[in-house]
Amino acid sequence: MSSLNPKQIDAIGVSDLPERLQDIIRRRDTVLGPGYQFSETIPVEFVSGFGAHLIDRDGNDYLDAFNNVQGVGHAHRHVADAVSRQIATVNTDTRYPQEALVAYAERLLATFPAELSKLSLPCTGSEANDLAIRVARFHTGGEGIIVTRWAFHGRTREVASFSPMLGAGSPLGPNVRLISAPDPRLCAPGQSLENYMRDQVRAAILDLERHGYRLAALIADSAFTSDGIFTHPMGFMQAMVDEVHAAGGVHIADEVQSGFAQLGDSMWGFSRHGVVPDIVTMGKAIGNGFPISGVAFRPEVSDEFGRKVSYFNTLGGRSLSIAAASAVLDVFEQENVRERVAVNGATLLAGLETLTRDSPYVAEIRGSGLYLGVEIIKDRGTPEPDPIRCESIIKNLRDRRVLISRTGSAGNVLKVRPPVAFTAADVSRFLETFGIVAKQRL
Template identity: 70%
Template sequence: MTSTLSRAIAHYPNRFDPGVLGELPEHLRETIQRRNKVLGPGYTLIYKEPVEFVSGHGAHLIDRDGNDYLDAYNNVPCVGHAHPHVAEAVARQMAMVNTNTRYVQEALVDYAERLLSTFPEELSKLSIACSGSEANDLAVRVARFHTGGEGIIVTRWAYHGITREVASFSPHLGAGSPLGPNVRLIDPPDPRLAVPGTTLAEHMRQQVRGAIADLERHGYRLAALITDCAYTSDGIFTDPVDYMQGVVEEVHAAGGVYIADEVQSGFARLGESMWGFSRHGVLPDIVTMGKPMGNGMPISGVVFRPEVCEEFGRNVRYFNTFGGSSIPVAAGAAVLDVLEKENVQQRVLESGNALRAGLREITKDSPYVAEVRGAGLYVGVEIVKDRETLEPDRLLTEDVINDMRDRRILINGTGKSANTLKIRPPLAFDSADVTRFLETFAEVAKNRL
């Protein structure tokens, strides 16, 4: 049991080593010691020297001593830390009333109409929950009810949440969290994994076809394929985008549905569109949303084609005490306000293009950087021991992450071997932030890459 847990925790990228606790500043050390006494199992801190923040604004976090850190990692504060418009909307609603979906709320209806207007018209029903895990749990539950199947297909190192159900198809959680017998894994859309002589589209289609056949062989009818539209836990694979139509065709031919997990890629994160699936030119049957929806308030959503959720709605009562309650809805509406008024999507597109171009220029001659990839403000830098063999270098990756943290810029790692730098800032990240990031990264690269 202990060795299994150790392997699972070790899989978590860039975690703090408690063995060096005594080397930390006194206040930080004492707080962590108090934390360890009262918090339950499974929690981890990140960075060799953890950091405590007391305030934030935009893409910046401020520590106890007043130091300004550039946040290039946290996507929960979608439109920026402590955004005044969101904070004011939440405080105003908190001072009025907080009711749930058992009562008529015009503000809830207004919000649902506004949010659904950002989707294709075929996706026209919204259910609201509190977390991305809950959203994916509900999505799969409805998919099973609609299809009569149990089989789930996900990518090989995907992460979709932490409920018992969703953890069963989240291989990224590691050895301590077993997959369900009804779950099959396929490659992420990494062109380098395609069989020589085939296209990525052919490879992905064959992967799905094989997974469906194996499920059926073991007595499982397909319920759903669920993918994170940026494949973030697989290592961040946003391009190319010409393979998804064939994948969805295979899923539909087997009687399953396609669930687009937009927890990471939605709300203009990828710059070119509001939703990641739009870049692929496909229409999902179900779409899930989470973290960025309320800029830190606990709200998530599931959007359905009506025909997929109608029978479930007729036969199963769904109620979530806080899902759809007044305060999180106020936060969600305020996020939509900011996305519109600040033209966030255009800023993401411009900042993201500049960031990736700068990273490619800095690393173009490095023997340790295999690739810079991504879209919008979701960027991955793959660190390897050798560009030819592509052998992952997790230790070097963590050195870069911690060197950046020491220079007060926050990033982390992702991917099968945690050797891809994950750069995923709040969408308030602007041109000045890009400049600061690239200047600092160039310093680190000079020493490390």
């Protein structure tokens, strides 16, 4: 919701909210710039949180199965303490030697294949993808970019030019080509997904060349989130990457949403496909909501750029950002986060499959770990997307204080993407609540 006049505000039911919240919403609309939106149709004001829980002003406990920015948990004590100690000590940037910065880079890079051995630290996921494309262009001498048909990679002017999810009001660059998401249902009879995706990449490269663009990069979200969440079968990406390399381009794995063990079976989504990207971008969960992002490079891709171009980010590598990011890695080590995600994610998936098995409105459930999509359709006989039913399910869950969202080009895929702090008890609460809603709407 953004730029709402009083009639529009009343139309969505805000007039039924407490007077204090109405006042905040009206004042917000007066002072904030264009484009701001609420996560929910009817907004909720949260005043505290813990783990995967958000607490509103009246003390109501909402289960957060949507927001993986605070990946290791809202108000995680270890992260909060680390940031508090650092801000009371010093907060310098990457222009000064920092032991903590170097130690963090070593720890983070150790989670990647050895080929990815250089790290830059911007501030946001958008900035990370902006830098990745900039380096890719410098390294390849090309301009062409390949993305999936409903991809989202960020909101800077550059990155928005290859983020089709932003819609018609945000034009794509003439150097951008779209390919379909890796949906096995799109393959011709007898065609493997691997060959289907390879053929699309090959055709996109040829079309770019026909229009005078040499390939710079294929950039792909490792969970294909905005396209509707596609994580299986594993292994199809190598053929795509081979085509990109043959054309002189690089592969950028966008792990802003899918990274940090969100998919459960590995720290990074690209690992599931057996590929080693040339560049990997990170954001969101890297600092548990603190403003820091990351770009990991093969040195042969980034070193020449570093010798000839100065790159500096005021906030990304500051002492305070590093304290938050380092604390996140501590939590991963101390709490066996990846293993917990794998176990709880499997339970969540099995429960959703059981609850929707007989529903004529569920086409399929996709995903891995704590990153699942439930595709809602009008009827299995004629699988037309049903975004209205999808939105109704989200609202019904919200009314029962469980938060999820939706994704996909038609807005008909329930996006269940809780923080990796999600516990077994959280899974049980989610499935119990989802079961109640499913009886009404599915």
